[in-house]
Amino acid sequence: MNETLIDATGIEVTYGNGIKVLHGVDVSICRGETVGIVGESGSGKTTLGRALLRLVDVSAGSIRFDGRDITRLPEGEMRPLRRRIQMIFQDPMASLNPRHTIRRILSEPLKLHGLAKTAAETEARVAKMLERVSLPAVCLDRNPHELSGGQRQRVGIARAALLEPDFVLADEIVSGLDVSTQAQVLKLLKGLSADLGLSMAFISHDLSVIRAVCDRVYVMRFGKIEEEGACAEVFANPRSAYTRLLLDAIPLPEITPGWLDSKAGVEDAA
Amino acid sequence: MADVTASPPLALPAPRRSAFARHLKAMLREPRVAIGGGFILLLLLVAIFAPFLAPKDPLEQDLMLGTLPPAGYAGAEPGYWLGTDDLGRDVLSRVLYGTRVALTVAFVAAGLAGLIGTALGLIAGWDGGRAGRGISPPPGISVGLPPGPPSVPLGALPGSRLPSRTAPPASIGWTRFCRVVRAETQAQASMDYVVAARTIGFSRLHILLREILPNVAPALIALVSLEMGIAVIVEAILSFVGLSVSSDTPTWGGMIAQGRQIVYQGWWVLVVPLTVLFATVLAFNQLGDGLRRALDPVMRR
Amino acid sequence: MTAPLLSIENLNAISTRENGAPILRDVSLTLERGEVLGLVGESGAGKSTIAKALLGILPRTVQVTGGAIRFEGRDLMTMPSRALRDLIGTHIALIPQDPQTALNPGRRIEAQLTDALRLRRGLSSKEARARALKLLQEVHIRDPERVLRAYPHELSGGMRQRVLIASAFALEPKLVVADEPTTALDVTVQKQILRLIRDMQRTHGTAVIFVTHDLGVVAQTCDSVTLLYAGKVIEAGRTADVLTAPRHAYTKALLAAGPRYDRPDSGLEPVPPSVFEALRAEIGLG
Numbered sequence: 001m002n003e004t005l006i007d008a009t010g011i012e013v014t015y016g017n018g019i020k021v022l023h024g025v026d027v028s029i030c031r032g033e034t035v036g037i038v039g040e041s042g043s044g045k046t047t048l049g050r051a052l053l054r055l056v057d058v059s060a061g062s063i064r065f066d067g068r069d070i071t072r073l074p075e076g077e078m079r080p081l082r083r084r085i086q087m088i089f090q091d092p093m094a095s096l097n098p099r100h101t102i103r104r105i106l107s108e109p110l111k112l113h114g115l116a117k118t119a120a121e122t123e124a125r126v127a128k129m130l131e132r133v134s135l136p137a138v139c140l141d142r143n144p145h146e147l148s149g150g151q152r153q154r155v156g157i158a159r160a161a162l163l164e165p166d167f168v169l170a171d172e173i174v175s176g177l178d179v180s181t182q183a184q185v186l187k188l189l190k191g192l193s194a195d196l197g198l199s200m201a202f203i204s205h206d207l208s209v210i211r212a213v214c215d216r217v218y219v220m221r222f223g224k225i226e227e228e229g230a231c232a233e234v235f236a237n238p239r240s241a242y243t244r245l246l247l248d249a250i251p252l253p254e255i256t257p258g259w260l261d262s263k264a265g266v267e268d269a270a
Numbered sequence: 271m272a273d274v275t276a277s278p279p280l281a282l283p284a285p286r287r288s289a290f291a292r293h294l295k296a297m298l299r300e301p302r303v304a305i306g307g308g309f310i311l312l313l314l315l316v317a318i319f320a321p322f323l324a325p326k327d328p329l330e331q332d333l334m335l336g337t338l339p340p341a342g343y344a345g346a347e348p349g350y351w352l353g354t355d356d357l358g359r360d361v362l363s364r365v366l367y368g369t370r371v372a373l374t375v376a377f378v379a380a381g382l383a384g385l386i387g388t389a390l391g392l393i394a395g396w397d398g399g400r401a402g403r404g405i406s407p408p409p410g411i412s413v414g415l416p417p418g419p420p421s422v423p424l425g426a427l428p429g430s431r432l433p434s435r436t437a438p439p440a441s442i443g444w445t446r447f448c449r450v451v452r453a454e455t456q457a458q459a460s461m462d463y464v465v466a467a468r469t470i471g472f473s474r475l476h477i478l479l480r481e482i483l484p485n486v487a488p489a490l491i492a493l494v495s496l497e498m499g500i501a502v503i504v505e506a507i508l509s510f511v512g513l514s515v516s517s518d519t520p521t522w523g524g525m526i527a528q529g530r531q532i533v534y535q536g537w538w539v540l541v542v543p544l545t546v547l548f549a550t551v552l553a554f555n556q557l558g559d560g561l562r563r564a565l566d567p568v569m570r571r
Numbered sequence: 572m573t574a575p576l577l578s579i580e581n582l583n584a585i586s587t588r589e590n591g592a593p594i595l596r597d598v599s600l601t602l603e604r605g606e607v608l609g610l611v612g613e614s615g616a617g618k619s620t621i622a623k624a625l626l627g628i629l630p631r632t633v634q635v636t637g638g639a640i641r642f643e644g645r646d647l648m649t650m651p652s653r654a655l656r657d658l659i660g661t662h663i664a665l666i667p668q669d670p671q672t673a674l675n676p677g678r679r680i681e682a683q684l685t686d687a688l689r690l691r692r693g694l695s696s697k698e699a700r701a702r703a704l705k706l707l708q709e710v711h712i713r714d715p716e717r718v719l720r721a722y723p724h725e726l727s728g729g730m731r732q733r734v735l736i737a738s739a740f741a742l743e744p745k746l747v748v749a750d751e752p753t754t755a756l757d758v759t760v761q762k763q764i765l766r767l768i769r770d771m772q773r774t775h776g777t778a779v780i781f782v783t784h785d786l787g788v789v790a791q792t793c794d795s796v797t798l799l800y801a802g803k804v805i806e807a808g809r810t811a812d813v814l815t816a817p818r819h820a821y822t823k824a825l826l827a828a829g830p831r832y833d834r835p836d837s838g839l840e841p842v843p844p845s846v847f848e849a850l851r852a853e854i855g856l857g
Contacts (some may be wrong), residue, residue: 040757053469058763093274095462099484109470111654149614163470178613183828183841205758212830212839234623235832249758251765252833253826255811259791 005031005167005199006052010061013047021047023223024061027169027201034193034200036214038094038207038246044223045203049169052201054078066166070240083113086160090172092152096144102155103140106130109163129158133188150181154188161192167199174209186213209247211235219243293565302560306495309553317369324363325349328520332358337536353538355528361542364520368543369523371509372502372550379501382440384494387447392478392486394448395455401515438504443497451491454486492562499554506547574644576601576745576778577625582638584620584802587631594620594633594837596803596854604745607772609778609789610812612799618780618782620802622748625780627659644745645768661691664739666749666768670731670756676721681719684738706737709774729760733767740771747772750782759839765792779789786829803854 006029013022022044029035039045050056052063054070062071065085068085070078096105101210106126114123133154144152153173160168166269174182190213193200204210210217210231217226217234219242227240238244248262297303316323326349339346340353340361347354352362458464459482467477509523522543529540584595593616602608610618616732623629624640627647640647642662647655665811666854667673673828675683684706694702700719707715710733723731732752739747749768753761772779781793789796789810794813797807798821806819824842831838 028464040759055465055468077472079471082469085469087466089462089466089470092360095466097467097481097485108472112471119797150573158472159466166611178823179786179828180613183830185842186830186839206830208830208838210834211832213833214807232834235835236590243761247832249762250832251762251785251791252831253790254814257788260762260769 003031004028004064004210005066006201007064008052008061010092010184011048011051011058011063012060013044013051013056014059020059021223022051025220025223025225027052027218027225029199029201031166031199032197033216034202034214036182036210036217037201037203037220038210038217040205040246042222043220044172045220046145047223048220049087049171049201053087054170062195083115083163085169085192086165087164087171088153088156088168090161090175092149092156093144096152098144101141101143102147105144106140106162109159113163115163125162129162129268132161132192133158134184136193139250147180149177150185153177153181153185157185157192164196165198167201169201169202170207175204175206182209187212202213207235208250219246226252273424278295281518291336295365297564300564302556303564304519304560306553306556306558306560309352309549310557313373313550313553314371317373320370324360324366325351326360328359328362328363328367330359334358337539338531338543339536340542352542353536353559355536355539356532361525361539364525365522365543365546367520368522368546371519372505372547375505376498376554379437379440379443379504380494383443383497383501384490386440386445387449388443388451388483388486390444390446391451392455392483395452396459396478396482401418403504415502423511436528436558438508440501442504443500447490447493450489453488454489455482458482488565492558495558495561499551499558502547502551515570575601576604576606577642579621579638580665581640582615582621582640582855583636584624584626584629584633585636586635594802596640596801597802598799598802600739600797600804600807602746602778602780605772605776605780606795607769607779607793609783609796610791610815611680611783611786611789611796613784615801616799617802618799619750620698622665622780622782624675624751625659625663625746625748626665626704627655633682635825660687661742662745664742664747666732666736666739666747666752667752667825668751670728673735674731676723678721678722680721680723680726684719684734686813687738687742703737704727706814707734707845708742708805709740709771710734710737712737726758729764732756732760732764736764736767737769744777748780748782752781753788754783768792776822786826788816798825800850801856805850821850 006027008027011022011025011027012020014020016141025048027035027037027043033211037045037048047056049153054063054073058071061070064070065081070081073081074187096102106129107122110116110122110125116125126140127137130139135151135154135158139147139151139155144155147155156173173189174185177185186209189200191195192198202210202214214231216229217231218225219234219240221242226242227234227238234243235247251259332354335347335350335354335358337356338350338354338358341348341351343353350360350362353363354360355364401402455478464477464481467481472481505521505527506523509521510523510527512527524541524546526540529543531534531537533540579598579600582595582598583593585591586594598617598621600608600610610621612618620633622634624635625642625647628637638648642658642703645658647658650658653749662732674680681700681703684703685694685696688694688699688702689696692699703719704715707718710731712733714717718730718734728732731772736752747768752768753764756764765788768779771777783789788803794811795808796810798805798813798819800821805814806817806822814826815821817826821842824840824846827840828842829838
């Protein structure tokens with residue numbers, strides 16, 4: 001199971017106004033593994049995720065998906081591949097079309113990729129997935145704003161999983177959620193990932209979540225990779241000072257005298 | 271929905287009525303929609319049933335009955351409720367028939383402008399870049415111009431049938447739609463649900479029409495109504511200037527032009543069509559404004 | 572044994588918008604002078620409502636139906652509005668959650684910092700400015716002159732939060748309400764801000780109420796903690812006690828639900844539905 005699914009080398013992304021956001025990033029993800037991409041705001045982690053999905057143009061470097069070079073693949077050829085590369089978004093309120101019903105949001109992708117030939121088959125698949133993500137069937141006729149935050153996030157997960165992709169990018173998907181909702185969503189995600197044999201890239205600023213979910217981790221800062229490695233290694237023996245900084249900044253839910261006074265973060269310049 | 275017990279995964283969302291029912295109710299409750307819309311509906315009925323409602327033939331001239339005042343004034347002729355013009359034609363009947371021209375132009379011109387403007391706006395808003403720039407200069411230029419004057423040269427085009435009457439207002443009106451749709455499309459295109467649609471693999475056309483357009487449409491509803499009001503005015507201006515049809519077919523603008531010339535002998539020939547024109551445009555404006563008010567808070571949840 | 576600084580007694584509130592749905596159910600808590608209390612709960616638990624009640628900014632859709640909030644013995648719920656505003660303006664301050672929106676983008680920092688000083692202390696512009704400079708130095712801003720002249724958008728998020736902290740302590744309030752003060756900040760800046768709040772609190776002897784959903788923040792900064800669910804106090808006590816020996820099943824479940832980077836195999840345990848059912852029964856939601 002060590003076959004490389006995604007292999008990105010030397011990724012550079014420059015925005016239209018000339019600002020370079022990624023300075024030569026190398027990332028590889030094997031089949032079945034969950035990789036964490038952690039960084040603060042401005043680290044480029046979100047841009048890296050979108051570059052991997054070919055949602056932003058890459059100004060230099062190459063991306064190989066399942067052995068195929070997709071770096072500059074025209075959109076027409078990219079589209080059939082898209083079923084295999086899916087994404088779950090941070091804000092499900094924004095990533096679900098407010099004017100569509102949940103049924104439509106979940107059914108249309110299935111029809112597009114021909115994963116269900118008849119209406120009955122579509123219904124059945126959607127119903128099964130709803131049950132898998134613990135959403136009540138009445139949700140189908142509702143609009144996104146009528147569901148709770150946790151429920152919306154589960155719709156987002158269901159939408160991605162329904163297409164049975166090879167790879168899923170989870171972009172800060174639990175950032176706005178309560179601890180208990182977060183735990184539910186992550187448990188669901190881990191379960192689905194195991195069932196479907198998914199590879200995942202999990203973007204987050206929260207190292208604690210990454211530790212609990214990912215096998216390997218990339219630490220990003222200012223558009224570059226500061227450190228990478230197996231989670232166990234990186235967390236136990238962080239090599240980069242920045243990684244140590246990130247770890248040190250997390251308050252654990254047990255009283256640690258002196259934590260507050262120990263070496264703090266970078267002095268924020270004005 | 272602040273349902274604090276939503277943590278358990280099986281908490282149900284609240285029951286609700288269909289979106290259409292809610293929108294309809296909101297619209298009808300808004301006085302501007304009810305009054306403005308009601309008036310337009312009335313005009314619509316008048317236009318359709320003009321032959322049955324008009325007491326006289328609008329084209330029939332009778333020089334013996336020229337410039338007679340409306341009912342209630344000295345010298346009024348029974349049967350000619352709003353008087354006659356200098357050629358003896360019944361003012362009331364002409365105004366009623368004039369509704370046909372006005373409303374036809376309103377709907378067709380606004381419809382055309384809406385279709386063209388929306389289509390171009392969607393394309394421009396999505397790309398934002400090259401295609402967008404190609405489409406935008408005309409809207410930019412026409413920002414400062416009232417719709418009348420540019421329409422005039424267009425109105426001078428030959429032909430006195432419907433196409434030549436609806437083309438001028440539509441040809442300027444589309445820019446209004448284009449601008450609004452373009453801005454809305456640009457705003458929506460950067461939203462995550464559009465990105466999600468792209469990751470799923472929907473084609474650009476599908477995304478524009480099935481994902482973005484439904485979210486842009488509410489802004490258009492009010493705009494269409496306003497555009498209809500503008501179209502009516504433009505048509506009136508063209509008929510006033512004589513660039514529209516022959517003076518036989520009754521149009522409000524034409525009546526106003528005529529009435530202006532004999533205003534001292536028969537003020538009603540000017541005042542009646544002017545009042546009706548004013549009321550119609552006001553009704554369209556109010557309808558548009560009311561729709562915007564009624565639909566916005568429902569949408570903005 | 573002096574009377575506590577703040578004593579909330581059986582506070583009840585409902586939402587007028589949702590047919591009288593209860594927002595706070597019999598909430599009681601006490602706060603001594605100089606104490607740091609963590610007000611913890613998930614979203615919708617009612618912690619923001621309590622904070623707003625303390626600051627006198629409850630929205631019109633929230634109606635208090637019973638109980639009292641006694642600040643230095645005086646019940647805020649029954650005070651005339653003018654006296655209430657004076658009391659809150661002088662003795663209770665807020666460190667807001669989002670430094671981005673809490674500062675007026677059209678005014679320079681100096682103006683915003685000196686507002687309260689001039690209004691409530693009657694200081695002249697010069698005196699207020701001098702005091703503002705000292706405050707900025709207290710919050711470790713290296714170039715206070717430049718910051719005073721700056722507009723909010725010219726400062727980083729962490730700087731803005733420091734300015735807001737300075738503003739909160741400007742009038743030497745007796746109570747500061749910190750509403751999730753680090754949520755909108757980068758991880759590496761959060762610790763500094765927490766430390767700053769603690770230092771200011773110690774220097775000025777101010778009592779602080781930390782409104783947060785993060786038990787880690789509570790553990791490292793608060794003397795005592797009150798945990799809410801659906802507007803009801805589930806557990807309360809010294810932080811050390813509650814965290815090491817939680818009595819209520821919900822508290823235990825919450826502690827187990829949080830991921831821990833130092834314990835990869837524990838944490839991320841969703842709260843069992845049975846705990847929620849028991850809670851609902853306890854609260855009387857049925």
